[in-house]
Amino acid sequence: MKTIKVFLTVAIYLFSSMVIANSAVKTIEAAELARAEAIELGFEWSTTVKLIEQAKASVESGDLKEAEKLANLALTEANNSIKQAKYADNNWQDNVPN
Amino acid sequence: MTISNKGFSRRRFFKTLGKTAGYIALATSLPSIAWAKWSEKAFSSKTLDSAIKACFGDLPIADNPAVKLDVPDIAENGAMVGVGIKTELENVKSVAVFVEKNPAPLCVKYNFGKGTIPDVETRVRMGETSNLIAIVEADGKLHRSQKLVKVTIGGCGG
Amino acid sequence: MADKIKIRVKTKEDNGVVKALMLIKHPMESGMRKDQDGNLIPVHHLKEVSVVYKDETIFHGEFGTGASKDPFVIFHFEGVAGEKFEVNAVDSKGVTGTKSVKIKKLKKK
Amino acid sequence: MYSIFKKLPLVSLMILLTSCAQETDQSQSDVTAEIQAETVDQNSSAGVSFADNVASDIKRFKGYFVEKFPSIDVYEFKDGAYAIDEAKRQQWLDIEEFPPYEFSIEEGEESFSEVFANGKTYADCFENGGVGVRQNFPYFDTESNQVITLELAINQCRQANGEEPLAYGQGEIANISAYMAYTSRDKKFDIQVPNESAYNAYLSGKKFYYSKRGQLNFSCADCHLKISGSNLRAELLSPGIGQTTGMPIYRAKWGELGTIGHRYKECNLNVRAQPFDYQSEAYRNLEYFQTIMSKGFVVNGPSSRR
Numbered sequence: 130m131k132t133i134k135v136f137l138t139v140a141i142y143l144f145s146s147m148v149i150a151n152s153a154v155k156t157i158e159a160a161e162l163a164r165a166e167a168i169e170l171g172f173e174w175s176t177t178v179k180l181i182e183q184a185k186a187s188v189e190s191g192d193l194k195e196a197e198k199l200a201n202l203a204l205t206e207a208n209n210s211i212k213q214a215k216y217a218d219n220n221w222q223d224n225v226p227n
Numbered sequence: 228m229t230i231s232n233k234g235f236s237r238r239r240f241f242k243t244l245g246k247t248a249g250y251i252a253l254a255t256s257l258p259s260i261a262w263a264k265w266s267e268k269a270f271s272s273k274t275l276d277s278a279i280k281a282c283f284g285d286l287p288i289a290d291n292p293a294v295k296l297d298v299p300d301i302a303e304n305g306a307m308v309g310v311g312i313k314t315e316l317e318n319v320k321s322v323a324v325f326v327e328k329n330p331a332p333l334c335v336k337y338n339f340g341k342g343t344i345p346d347v348e349t350r351v352r353m354g355e356t357s358n359l360i361a362i363v364e365a366d367g368k369l370h371r372s373q374k375l376v377k378v379t380i381g382g383c384g385g
Numbered sequence: 386m387a388d389k390i391k392i393r394v395k396t397k398e399d400n401g402v403v404k405a406l407m408l409i410k411h412p413m414e415s416g417m418r419k420d421q422d423g424n425l426i427p428v429h430h431l432k433e434v435s436v437v438y439k440d441e442t443i444f445h446g447e448f449g450t451g452a453s454k455d456p457f458v459i460f461h462f463e464g465v466a467g468e469k470f471e472v473n474a475v476d477s478k479g480v481t482g483t484k485s486v487k488i489k490k491l492k493k494k
Numbered sequence: 495m496y497s498i499f500k501k502l503p504l505v506s507l508m509i510l511l512t513s514c515a516q517e518t519d520q521s522q523s524d525v526t527a528e529i530q531a532e533t534v535d536q537n538s539s540a541g542v543s544f545a546d547n548v549a550s551d552i553k554r555f556k557g558y559f560v561e562k563f564p565s566i567d568v569y570e571f572k573d574g575a576y577a578i579d580e581a582k583r584q585q586w587l588d589i590e591e592f593p594p595y596e597f598s599i600e601e602g603e604e605s606f607s608e609v610f611a612n613g614k615t616y617a618d619c620f621e622n623g624g625v626g627v628r629q630n631f632p633y634f635d636t637e638s639n640q641v642i643t644l645e646l647a648i649n650q651c652r653q654a655n656g657e658e659p660l661a662y663g664q665g666e667i668a669n670i671s672a673y674m675a676y677t678s679r680d681k682k683f684d685i686q687v688p689n690e691s692a693y694n695a696y697l698s699g700k701k702f703y704y705s706k707r708g709q710l711n712f713s714c715a716d717c718h719l720k721i722s723g724s725n726l727r728a729e730l731l732s733p734g735i736g737q738t739t740g741m742p743i744y745r746a747k748w749g750e751l752g753t754i755g756h757r758y759k760e761c762n763l764n765v766r767a768q769p770f771d772y773q774s775e776a777y778r779n780l781e782y783f784q785t786i787m788s789k790g791f792v793v794n795g796p797s798s799r800r
Contacts, residue, residue, distance in 0.1 A: 175766045225554075225715075226719065265432050308453075335452050340444060342438075344402065344460075347459060350452070352453050352454075381800065393592075
């Protein structure tokens with residue numbers, strides 16, 4: 130009975146880490162796509178690429194929870210810089226002295 | 228009148244450039260100079276007191292308002308802090324500048340010869356806010372003037 | 386040591402007192418600075434400057450790493466426009482530099 | 495060119511109409527100029543409107559600083575924050591009396607007199623032998639349809655004569671730029687906007703200047719208009735007008751000269767925006783806009799700074 134329990138925990142661990150690794154990698158890819166768009170619009174932040182690199186390093190070192198966290202942070206930042214670019218399009222005139 | 232570079236007009240700049248180039252050719256062999264020994268120990272001393280001792284030995288030291296020290300309250304940049312030292316004291320042998328908190332407090336030491344007037348300016352480096360001390364050596368005594376100079380961390384973000 | 390220490394001097398003589406402004410090109414490496422790939426740049430600083438006027442060393446400067454990059458000094462001495470003095474410099478690597486300077490009259494604006 | 499420009503006029507027109515209602519002091523002519531500026535794409539025949547729009551922009555930009563610093567002659571902002579704080583100004587004057595960049599000017603002159611392999615020199619590439627021409631840069635080249643900065647022109651001269659271009663930002667190109675600025679001191683800037691594509695380059699620079707960017711979400715205007723003259727940490731923020739006249743600058747922090755592109759990169763990083771490349775279209779248009787805003791200011795480069 131004991132060996133089955135051990136076997137189950139290991140399997141769950143392996144399976145879940147595979148899932149997390151999978152989603153971390155997916156989030157990194159999404160972050161890279163969003164970053165590319167931010168670059169195209171000319172509003173990339175200097176911090177985003179560092180987060181992506183750290184996320185990749187975490188995936189390689191097997192720290193999957195960390196990888197997932199960093200990847201999400203990178204994705205959020207990249208999306209925010211795109212929002213910033215859109216906001217600038219519509220609102221840059223507000224700061225012009227009249 | 229451009230305040231930014233009083234007394235430094237383009238025309239004079241080119242004239243001096245041309246002339247000094249000519250003089251360099253004239254400088255023949257290095258004249259025999261009595262190189263005063265560079266105070267290795269003083270410049271490598273890590274504390275203010277050891278640096279002063281290495282520079283001047285055990286000469287008596289006292290604050291003296293006759294030593295006019297012109298330094299800013301807040302340094303524009305720690306890399307180039309302007310220091311002006313002027314005194315009416317007689318027989319001035321040397322002037323030294325120390326920054327207490329620098330890794331090596333002794334920054335510069337100027338030894339005077341015949342006919343040199345104790346009125347100097349220089350630029351020193353300060354790692355952080357610190358006491359800046361000027362010491363004038365005259366007639367076997369050390370006359371000190373000091374002031375706290377604030378040094379701010381540069382940059383507004385990053 | 387092919388390169389020489391570059392020295393620039395400006396002088397203004399006003400009724401017998403010469404104001405000399407001296408700027409000496411030197412990196413003044415304190416030994417604590419790092420280059421782009423992160424390794425420390427070794428100590429290298431100006432050590433001494435001597436000013437010889439009428440065969441006398443009238444001014445001798447000793448410099449440590451606490452002096453600013455491209456060290457700058459203003460000093461005053463009794464002298465006459467038209468006469469010459471010589472500046473000699475040496476740094477911690479033994480590189481030298483010399484400059485002969487003709488004293489100029491202060492231009493009254 | 496940013497594709498977004500096509501959407502710009504319509505959107506900002508709406509904003510403009512809504513904002514016009516409250517603006518009482520803005521005279522009617524300014525309002526029409528504003529509207530005209532936005533509909534330039536539709537009626538490109540109104541060529542003359544570029545100059546009027548730019549002129550009114552300059553008037554309002556300069557007016558902003560005259561109003562914000564009534565006791566300071568606006569042209570003194572060629573010296574940045576040193577026109578505001580007396581204690582800083584005194585330390586700056588002491589440095590300027592015999593600045594370390596004098597060696598760089600001397601080296602810049604030596605580099606400038608370099609004879610290329612084909613026997614030509616920089617003097618052959620520039621008007622008046624390259625002496626006293628800094629005030630003409632950057633200009634909009636109607637043939638290549640782009641803004642030409644002094645540093646770009648220096649490298650174009652090298653490449654036209656079969657030489658390798660110099661690295662941008664610092665080093666030899668900054669020395670040459672410093673020498674060319676030095677020989678033009680006290681000449682006045684008056685940069686022109688010759689045609690519609692020049693005007694679009696100008697608008698692109700203007701938009702860059704006023705767009706919030708980076709993780710800290712600041713625009714150039716946030717620091718150099720709104721809170722210019724006050725401190726951000728220990729930095730006294732220099733007014734946005736006259737910021738390009740003293741280029742290249744010798745920052746005590748750098749311990750050497752740096753061109754305006756080098757300062758742009760540093761400034762972008764300060765707000766955690768990813769910097770653009772040296773001489774990128776974004777930076778050249780920004781320099782074009784900033785220099786146009788400093789019309790009537792004198793060349794005072796190179797200049798020392800904190």
